[in-house]
Amino acid sequence: MGAFEHLTPIFDVLRRRRPDLTASLIRQYPELKGPLEGRRTLGEADAKLPDKAVAGELMKAALLEAKADLNEVLAVLSRRARLLARLRLGAGAISLLSSAGVVAAVVGKDARAQLITALVTFLASLTGLVSIYIEDFSGGDGSIRRLKESMSTQVRQLSEVEGQFRLAVAFDDVTKIVSGLTVVSGVLGQVQFARAQLGLKI
Amino acid sequence: MTTYAISLTGRTGKPICMKATIMRITRRMSIATLILFNFLALQWNPASAGALNEIFESLAAASKVAMRAEERVAVIEAARKLPGVAAVLSVNEAGVLQLTKLSAGVAGAAVLLEHGDDVLRATHEVVGTLLVTPEVLGKHGSELKALVETQRISIKVTEKDSTTIPVELQMHAGGPDLVVRKSERLSFSPGAWAKRGLLDQPLMKDLASRLRVIALVPATDVVQRARFIERFGSRVVFVDKEAEMTAALKQMRQRLVVVVGHVENNAFVVRAPDNAILLKHEITNVHQAIDAGESVAVLMGCDIACKVPASGPIEAIDAFQVLDGLTGGITGKTPMEFLTVLADTVGPLYIDTDVLGRLRVASAAATHFSDRLARGGPIIRVLFASELSPATTLTEMVATVILAVPMFWIFGWIALIPLGISPRVVWRTIKENYASSVGRDESEIEYLSKIERVLLYAFGPAALVVVMAVNLVNIGINIVLIPVAVLLYPLMRAICPVVLDAINEIEREVGRSYEPVFKSSIAQSGRGPGLLVCGMAAALFGCTYYTLSAFQITPSDEQSLGLIVMLFCASAVLVVWMMRLFPTLGLHLSVARYRFLVLAFIGFWAIWWLGQVPESVTSVIRKWRWVPSNT
Numbered sequence: 001m002g003a004f005e006h007l008t009p010i011f012d013v014l015r016r017r018r019p020d021l022t023a024s025l026i027r028q029y030p031e032l033k034g035p036l037e038g039r040r041t042l043g044e045a046d047a048k049l050p051d052k053a054v055a056g057e058l059m060k061a062a063l064l065e066a067k068a069d070l071n072e073v074l075a076v077l078s079r080r081a082r083l084l085a086r087l088r089l090g091a092g093a094i095s096l097l098s099s100a101g102v103v104a105a106v107v108g109k110d111a112r113a114q115l116i117t118a119l120v121t122f123l124a125s126l127t128g129l130v131s132i133y134i135e136d137f138s139g140g141d142g143s144i145r146r147l148k149e150s151m152s153t154q155v156r157q158l159s160e161v162e163g164q165f166r167l168a169v170a171f172d173d174v175t176k177i178v179s180g181l182t183v184v185s186g187v188l189g190q191v192q193f194a195r196a197q198l199g200l201k202i
Numbered sequence: 203m204t205t206y207a208i209s210l211t212g213r214t215g216k217p218i219c220m221k222a223t224i225m226r227i228t229r230r231m232s233i234a235t236l237i238l239f240n241f242l243a244l245q246w247n248p249a250s251a252g253a254l255n256e257i258f259e260s261l262a263a264a265s266k267v268a269m270r271a272e273e274r275v276a277v278i279e280a281a282r283k284l285p286g287v288a289a290v291l292s293v294n295e296a297g298v299l300q301l302t303k304l305s306a307g308v309a310g311a312a313v314l315l316e317h318g319d320d321v322l323r324a325t326h327e328v329v330g331t332l333l334v335t336p337e338v339l340g341k342h343g344s345e346l347k348a349l350v351e352t353q354r355i356s357i358k359v360t361e362k363d364s365t366t367i368p369v370e371l372q373m374h375a376g377g378p379d380l381v382v383r384k385s386e387r388l389s390f391s392p393g394a395w396a397k398r399g400l401l402d403q404p405l406m407k408d409l410a411s412r413l414r415v416i417a418l419v420p421a422t423d424v425v426q427r428a429r430f431i432e433r434f435g436s437r438v439v440f441v442d443k444e445a446e447m448t449a450a451l452k453q454m455r456q457r458l459v460v461v462v463g464h465v466e467n468n469a470f471v472v473r474a475p476d477n478a479i480l481l482k483h484e485i486t487n488v489h490q491a492i493d494a495g496e497s498v499a500v501l502m503g504c505d506i507a508c509k510v511p512a513s514g515p516i517e518a519i520d521a522f523q524v525l526d527g528l529t530g531g532i533t534g535k536t537p538m539e540f541l542t543v544l545a546d547t548v549g550p551l552y553i554d555t556d557v558l559g560r561l562r563v564a565s566a567a568a569t570h571f572s573d574r575l576a577r578g579g580p581i582i583r584v585l586f587a588s589e590l591s592p593a594t595t596l597t598e599m600v601a602t603v604i605l606a607v608p609m610f611w612i613f614g615w616i617a618l619i620p621l622g623i624s625p626r627v628v629w630r631t632i633k634e635n636y637a638s639s640v641g642r643d644e645s646e647i648e649y650l651s652k653i654e655r656v657l658l659y660a661f662g663p664a665a666l667v668v669v670m671a672v673n674l675v676n677i678g679i680n681i682v683l684i685p686v687a688v689l690l691y692p693l694m695r696a697i698c699p700v701v702l703d704a705i706n707e708i709e710r711e712v713g714r715s716y717e718p719v720f721k722s723s724i725a726q727s728g729r730g731p732g733l734l735v736c737g738m739a740a741a742l743f744g745c746t747y748y749t750l751s752a753f754q755i756t757p758s759d760e761q762s763l764g765l766i767v768m769l770f771c772a773s774a775v776l777v778v779w780m781m782r783l784f785p786t787l788g789l790h791l792s793v794a795r796y797r798f799l800v801l802a803f804i805g806f807w808a809i810w811w812l813g814q815v816p817e818s819v820t821s822v823i824r825k826w827r828w829v830p831s832n833t
Binding site: 005006007008009012034038039040041042043044182183185186188189190192193195196202 | 420421422423424425426428462463464465466467473474475476477502503504505518519520521522524
């Protein structure tokens with residue numbers, strides 16, 4: 001694998017969010033042309049370390065866009081989680097009310113009323129179950145709960161790597177910057193996966 | 203004179219006169235049987251079989267000589283077009299290597315080279331271009347390689363139309379190898395080039411329908427996965443774990459499998475975005491697993507052909523270009539077009555014989571309309587109705603037989619469909635059998651003359667039926683004796699009424715009796731004797747098989763066929779005799795048909811099992827035979 005191949009999530013995000021910056025990077029650093037254009041080389045290249053300028057510039061842009069991407073995903077996740085919670089609450093309330101209605105209808109011996117209230121109860125319970133399923137299990141790794149947990153981890157990792165990047169810049173340590181890029185790439189890989197699961201643009 | 207209880211009538215209740223029909227059927231069946239048995243007799247007799255083998259060997263030799271002559275004409279013609287000095291290395295009709303030098307298009311005397319080693323010495327003075335025939339390239343690759351390495355000579359191989367293709371050295375897994383450079387981006391090993399005819403056959407449509415792409419892409423690379431799905435939909439299998447890889451490879455049966463993945467050293471590797479290794483699978487293992495599933499492996503990773511001895515790219519490649527190449531390539535007609543498009547899009551490709559091995563198997567696995575028809579179309583339902591209703595049995599059955607006989611022999615193409623073989627499969631099998639009979643390579647199957655094609659079209663299906671019959675009988679007598687009896691039951695059920703009525707008619711004709719000898723309803727006359735024949739035949743098969751195995755006699759295919767026919771006829775004769783002796787037997791058998799069937803099979807297995815107890819039963823059986831006593 002070449003020096004930049006494993007950083008494809010960074011290049012994919014930059015290409016999507018910052019096409020202008022991507023074009024500028026291609027002009028400035030022709031060695032990044034292939035990865036920035038989205039090529040996936042299927043073999044090993046000369047694994048030389050990116051120089052300080054390239055790594056630094058990439059890191060800055062990646063951190064910025066990773067935060068923006070992550071915020072977008074977190075916002076969608078929160079909205080979805082809220083929606084599911086409301087659905088559950090509503091379904092529970094309807095279920096509760098219609099259960100009381102069933103009792104009343106049974107006592108009143110009105111067959112039509114019994115049928116309608118039983119149907120409403122059934123639908124409300126079903127909605128509640130579906131919302132629980134979507135939140136907890138649907139899609140396996142792509143369930144809302146799992147994605148929320150994963151994104152929380154990515155937020156923490158991003159904060160850590162940002163701090164390390166500042167230190168590395170202060171100490172002029174290119175190796176640390178490059179290893180930081182790898183971490184950001186991992187974070188963005190997970191974010192991209194979450195975006196795909198949520199149906200957002202990738 | 204015993205009078206039988208039941209009469210044979212048609213749907214309207216009127217007696218059916220079957221004589222003319224039976225005679226017609228008998229005549230046709232006799233002709234068919236004569237043809238079959240003449241063929242078998244020819245094979246049975248060792249002298250005739252020897253003559254037959256001689257004919258086949260002569261055909262094979264003639265075919266080879268014709269091909270050599272054609273190749274030599276093409277190579278000399280190509281050499282004449284070359285300016286300056288050239289030499290031609292070819293094989294003469296006797297199979298001896300010969301070197302011909304040409305100067306300004308004029309050929310000199312040919313020098314015969316008795317040994318392959320002489321090539322180096324004989325071509326020592328050759329300057330310019332050395333033209334070789336495909337046979338020389340295939341058989342003397344090592345000498346030609348040495349020639350290129352030591353003498354820096356330009357070698358070209360000729361095609362049938364006298365065009366020349368350069369032969370060069372190229373780096374591979376095991377060092378520099380001789381390759382035939384078809385185009386700037388497509389090179390072949392000499393072995394693959396010799397069999398390139400297979401690549402020019404229109405197999406790609408079938409292969410495309412058998413395409414599966416194994417994409418070694420991590421789940422986090424959603425961009426790449428989306429592109430794969432966009433192009434190949436459900437035909438792509440994503441893999442980023444060892445277990446998934448193993449499962450995916452196991453699923454690939456008789457397919458065109460394209461593996462797209464990142465290569466490090468000699469292994470496919472999948473890495474997570476943080477550079478951690480998720481999967482590592484040796485390329486040779488992938489290749490072997492795909493080959494074990496009788497599939498064609500197209501491995502697309504950076505310079506695979508330089509790392510392992512297999513076909514593949516010889517430079518770094520890009521996954522998205524592979525997608526473009528595959529999408530464009532599978533629309534081609536032939537595998538050669540597919541490889542050309544792939545190479546033009548992706549980068550230089552090296553093709554070895556591994557790609558060729560399973561091309562036919564994978565393409566043959568594709569399902570067509572004719573295959574679906576063969577598996578259960580209207581023709582089968584007409585010819586082989588699952589149950590013939592008693593009211594219409596006789597007329598329908600006769601009509602079916604009358605229709606089936608000419609269809610089988612004259613329109614063999616259509617008649618083979620009820621056996622579950624489509625015309626497409628028949629034609630391929632005929633060509634393959636013919637090619638192997640005359641000693642041609644698989645890659646030369648398509649090179650048939652017009653006369654050969656016409657003859658194969660006309661007589662191929664009938665010959666195939668004969669070959670199949672012998673093989674099926676062999677399988678039947680060795681493995682599935684009991685199912686044979688089960689299969690005979692419906693056949694007998696259908697044939698018995700006709701046979702019995704025929705006997706009635708014959709009796710009436712010869713004036714022995716004005717009353718039908720066999721009076722039976724369709725159901726009772728058919729089922730009872732049919733069952734009896736089946737049960738008896740099963741028991742006789744068991745006894746005969748036991749006796750043969752006890753005396754360690756292994757019959758040939760033809761003898762087995764003869765034995766089955768003989769035993770079946772003996773069973774039928776016995777049944778007719780028993781029916782006449784015990785007139786109500788048919789009725790009893792009809793009532794107790796299921797019990798009888800079960801008892802017959804139990805009896806067969808009992809004989810078979812007791813046969814394993816050496817002395818007790820063997821002594822009984824030997825009493826039945828005339829065995830000279832030692833005392």
